[in-house]
Amino acid sequence: MGELQTKERVLSIQNLIIKFKLRGQVLTAIRDISLDLYKGKCLAIVGESGSGKSVLVKSIMGLLDKNGYIDQGQILYQNMDLAQFTTEKDWLKIRGKEIAMVTQDPMTSLNPLKTIGKQIEECVVLHQGLKGKSAYEETLKLLRDVGIHDVEKRYKQYPHEFSGGMRQRIVIAIAIACNPKILICDEPTTALDVTIQAQILQLLTNLQKKYGLTTIFITHDLGVVAKVADCIAVMYAGDIIEVGKTEEVFFDGKHPYTWALISSLPQLGTKGDQLYSIKGTPPNLFKEVKGDAFAPRNQFALEIDFVERPPFFKVSETHYARTWLLDPRAPKVELPKALQAFFEEGRRLANEK
Numbered sequence: 001m002g003e004l005q006t007k008e009r010v011l012s013i014q015n016l017i018i019k020f021k022l023r024g025q026v027l028t029a030i031r032d033i034s035l036d037l038y039k040g041k042c043l044a045i046v047g048e049s050g051s052g053k054s055v056l057v058k059s060i061m062g063l064l065d066k067n068g069y070i071d072q073g074q075i076l077y078q079n080m081d082l083a084q085f086t087t088e089k090d091w092l093k094i095r096g097k098e099i100a101m102v103t104q105d106p107m108t109s110l111n112p113l114k115t116i117g118k119q120i121e122e123c124v125v126l127h128q129g130l131k132g133k134s135a136y137e138e139t140l141k142l143l144r145d146v147g148i149h150d151v152e153k154r155y156k157q158y159p160h161e162f163s164g165g166m167r168q169r170i171v172i173a174i175a176i177a178c179n180p181k182i183l184i185c186d187e188p189t190t191a192l193d194v195t196i197q198a199q200i201l202q203l204l205t206n207l208q209k210k211y212g213l214t215t216i217f218i219t220h221d222l223g224v225v226a227k228v229a230d231c232i233a234v235m236y237a238g239d240i241i242e243v244g245k246t247e248e249v250f251f252d253g254k255h256p257y258t259w260a261l262i263s264s265l266p267q268l269g270t271k272g273d274q275l276y277s278i279k280g281t282p283p284n285l286f287k288e289v290k291g292d293a294f295a296p297r298n299q300f301a302l303e304i305d306f307v308e309r310p311p312f313f314k315v316s317e318t319h320y321a322r323t324w325l326l327d328p329r330a331p332k333v334e335l336p337k338a339l340q341a342f343f344e345e346g347r348r349l350a351n352e353k
């Protein structure tokens with residue numbers, strides 16, 4: 001992908017299909033996804049609940065629920081195909097060490113019976129090979145790096161002595177202590193209040209730069225994405241329907257589902273215009289999805305949308321969207337006014353930069 005292609009590709013997902021067996025039926029949660037991750041960049045995966053964001057990242061870490069399996073495809077990482085891994089022993093070479101994850105609820109990742117200092121230090125010893133005083137010093141440095149003050153005192157405290165935002169900082173410190181190449185953040189700020197959310201996002205951005213981390217940021221909140229991501233992948237019903245640089249998707253989105261997501265941003269709500277709202281529900285993933293999965297909810301749907309899955313149309317070297325509206329034969333559609341104004345304003349600001 002042009003400019004991005006010159007960057008080093010850290011992980012490459014190819015034609016991935018993931019299924020779950022449930023009560024004698026099969027649900028297809030990921031439907032033939034391909035996606036590349038570039039070194040030092042932050043990729044945000046956005047989409048509504050149930051679109052497959054968590055399943056996708058869990059498959060990269062070997063954390064799929066027991067009834068789930070990779071039906072087809074590859075997850076290429078450092079000359080390995082993670083999709084072929086079958087044993088926990090295989091995954092232990094990757095999980096934490098190469099690819100680490102920060103989730104929504106920090107308490108699930110912390111041991112309530114151990115001081116937070118010890119928990120971070122264990123990772124420093126195991127993954128960085130440090131011992132004694134140098135491991136201790138490195139732990140204090142990590143605590144400072146994630147914005148915790150009074151580190152000698154805090155080292156000796158237990159998780160319950162910290163606020164939700166502080167606990168999330170500690171989980172991030174543990175993740176970084178393992179020196180991972182890729183950090184996956186699965187809705188890391190959803191449970192926090194707005195000011196703390198902003199601080200954690202800022203912290204993640206700073207750490208990404210400082211450690212040259214490659215990050216995947218999962219969220220259903222497109223507003224969060226603009227602040228942290230270099231690239232955005234939009235997911236709908238187990239498929240990626242649009243991918244591009246943040247400003248390309250945000251200010252020049254091409255898929256009607258992307259438009260719907262952007263239209264639901266509070267910034268557009270204040271314009272007092274008739275908003276383009278998404279009616280209906282996503283398709284039943286137990287059944288085969290025909291055509292563009294969004295078609296039944298899409299006011300701009302064409303006949304072909306109900307029949308054939310759209311290919312990825314190229315918008316720019318870095319921007320691709322799966323919508324028949326990009327076919328040269330498709331009719332021109334008029335965007336809702338509020339959305340049009342949002343796009344124009346965004347592009348104007350981007351040009352001024």
Ligand SMILES: Nc1ncnc2c1ncn2[C@@H]1O[C@H](COP(=O)(O)OP(=O)(O)OP(=O)(O)O)[C@@H](O)[C@H]1O
Nearest residue numbers: 020022027029048049050051052053054055056065
């Ligand atoms: N263990 C499981 N068994 C059966 N179906 C599952 C299982 N885990 C996930 N799914 C299904 O896979 C689909 C994708 O779920 P996933 O959790 O990845 O969505 P998501 O986009 O992360 O949503 P959210 O934002 O709510 O976390 C959903 O239809 C979900 O019901």
